[in-house]
Amino acid sequence: MFQVKDLSFKYKNNENNVLKNISFDIYEGEIFGFLGPSGAGKSTTQKIIIKILEDYQGQIHYKGKNLSDYHQEFFEDIGVSFEMPIHFSKMTALENIKFFQNLYKQKADIETLMKRVGLWEDKDKMVAEYSKGMKIRLNIVRALLNSPNMLFLDEPTNGLDPSNSKILKDLIKEFRNSGGTVFITSHIMSDIDQLCDRVAFIVNGEIKEIDSPRNLKIRYGERNIKVEYKENNQIIEKKFAMEKIGDNEEFLKTIKEKDIETIHSGETTLEDIFIKVTGVTLNEEQ
Numbered sequence: 132m133f134q135v136k137d138l139s140f141k142y143k144n145n146e147n148n149v150l151k152n153i154s155f156d157i158y159e160g161e162i163f164g165f166l167g168p169s170g171a172g173k174s175t176t177q178k179i180i181i182k183i184l185e186d187y188q189g190q191i192h193y194k195g196k197n198l199s200d201y202h203q204e205f206f207e208d209i210g211v212s213f214e215m216p217i218h219f220s221k222m223t224a225l226e227n228i229k230f231f232q233n234l235y236k237q238k239a240d241i242e243t244l245m246k247r248v249g250l251w252e253d254k255d256k257m258v259a260e261y262s263k264g265m266k267i268r269l270n271i272v273r274a275l276l277n278s279p280n281m282l283f284l285d286e287p288t289n290g291l292d293p294s295n296s297k298i299l300k301d302l303i304k305e306f307r308n309s310g311g312t313v314f315i316t317s318h319i320m321s322d323i324d325q326l327c328d329r330v331a332f333i334v335n336g337e338i339k340e341i342d343s344p345r346n347l348k349i350r351y352g353e354r355n356i357k358v359e360y361k362e363n364n365q366i367i368e369k370k371f372a373m374e375k376i377g378d379n380e381e382f383l384k385t386i387k388e389k390d391i392e393t394i395h396s397g398e399t400t401l402e403d404i405f406i407k408v409t410g411v412t413l414n415e416e417q
C-alpha cells in the first residue's frame with residue numbers, strides 16, 4: 132500500500148533532521164503499528180504520509196504511484212482519526228457526521244456505522260454533551276464515513292473504558308478483515324499486541340525494528356521458567372532457562388523438594404520489547 136524509502140525530514144525552525152533516512156513498507160490488508168517514545172517522530176511520519184507535511188526528502192509511493200502526484204483522490208481513499216477529536220460542539224453528532232460526509236464523493240452508511248459504535252441512540256445530542264469516550268467513538272465514525280481503503284489512527288483506544296475499547300478494536304479488525312489497511316500509533320502495548328500484524332519501532336528519528344509481534348517475542352524472548360516457593364515464611368523466586376530444562380538439576384531439585392507456590396513460563400511482552408528497543412519505559416513516557 133505504502134512504500135517509504137530513505138525518508139528524511141527537518142522542520143524549518145530546527146537545526147537537525149527529526150526523521151533520519153527511514154524506510155518501511157505497509158502491506159495491503161495489514162494493521163501496521165508505529166511505536167516509539169514521545170518525540171521519536173511518529174506524528175511527523177504520519178503527517179508526511181497523509182500529505183499534511185511536504186518538503187521531505189526520500190521517496191513515498193502509495194499504491195505504486197508517487198505520493199506527490201496524488202491530489203484530492205488521495206483524501207477520498209483514506210480515513211484519519213487523530214488523538215484529539217475535533218467536532219462542532221454546538222451541532223448534534225449526526226449533523227457533524229453529515230457535514231463531514233458531504234465533503235466526500237464516496238459515502239458509507241452513517242446509521243450502520245453509528246449503531247456499530249453504540250452512538251445511534253445519542254445521534255441527536257449536541258456534541259458538547261458527549262463524554263470523552265463518545266467523542267472518540269464519533270471520531271472513528273468520521274474516519275470511516277467515506278468508506279476508505281486505508282485508515283490512519285492515532286491512539287484510537289486512549290481514554291476508552293474496556294468495553295468501548297473492545298468495540299473499537301473489533302471495528303478495526305473488521306476493517307482489516309474486509310481488505311482495509313491500517314496505520315496505527317498507540318502507547319497501549321496490549322492493544323497493539325492484539326491488533327497489529329506488524330510493528331515498527333522508531334527511536335530518535337530512526338527505525339530500529341520492524342517485525343510481527345510474534346517474531347519479536349521469539350527474538351527478544353528470554354524463554355525461561357519462573358518458580359516461586361516458600362521457605363522460612365518467605366516467597367523465593369527463581370528463574371531457569373527453558374532450554375534443556377529436563378536436564379537442569381537445580382530446577383528438578385527445586386520442584387521436587389520445595390514448597391512450590393507458582394510456576395510460569397516466561398513470555399516476553401511487547402512492553403518488555405518496547406523497553407529493550409527504545410531504552411524508555413512506558414511509565415517515563417506518560
Ligand SMILES: Nc1ncnc2c1ncn2[C@@H]1O[C@H](COP(=O)(O)OP(=O)(O)OP(=O)(O)O)[C@@H](O)[C@H]1O
Nearest residue numbers: 142144145149167168169170171172173174175176
Ligand atoms: N511543528 C514543529 N516544529 C518544530 N519541531 C517539531 C514540530 N513538531 C514536532 N517537532 C519536533 O520533532 C520531533 C518529533 O516529533 P513528533 O511529534 O513527530 O514525535 P512523536 O513520536 O509523535 O511524539 P508523541 O508520542 O509525543 O506524539 C520532536 O523533537 C519534536 O519536538
